[in-house]
Amino acid sequence: MKDTDFSDESTTQALWGDLPTENLDETEPEPRKERWKIIFPWLMAFLISVVISASTVLVYDRYFATRIAAVDIKGFIAAQRDLYVQGKISEEQLRQNIEALDKTIENIPVNVVVIMGDAVVRNAKVIKP
16 A cells, blocks of 8 residues: 655645635734624614613603602691690781692692592602791
8 A cells, every 4th residue: 555645735635725824823914804894884883772771761760750648637637736826827918828728739730649648558759848
């Protein structure tokens, strides 16, 4: 049996084809650039989606989500009555305090549901004039 001699250049070329003869480490930055060209648009899409989602949730929570607030009208009127009976406030001050309560209730945003303070057990914002 004859030993095959691979030192012949034509035999080597026939077996391996045209392989690049330059150093492969010199061409390494090109695949990195290609990977970055693929990753960058996906990364930007992800970041933009996160920013838009977060801002949407914040705007909804701030301006559209329904909130519950309580107004203790019964306690307010009792306190004003006691102050009036004791002579600590005049009739005009009593009217001004009641008007201040009315203005406070009217200035509550539309996304806030107002209930009586007597119905609230806990965890509700209590509005005071």
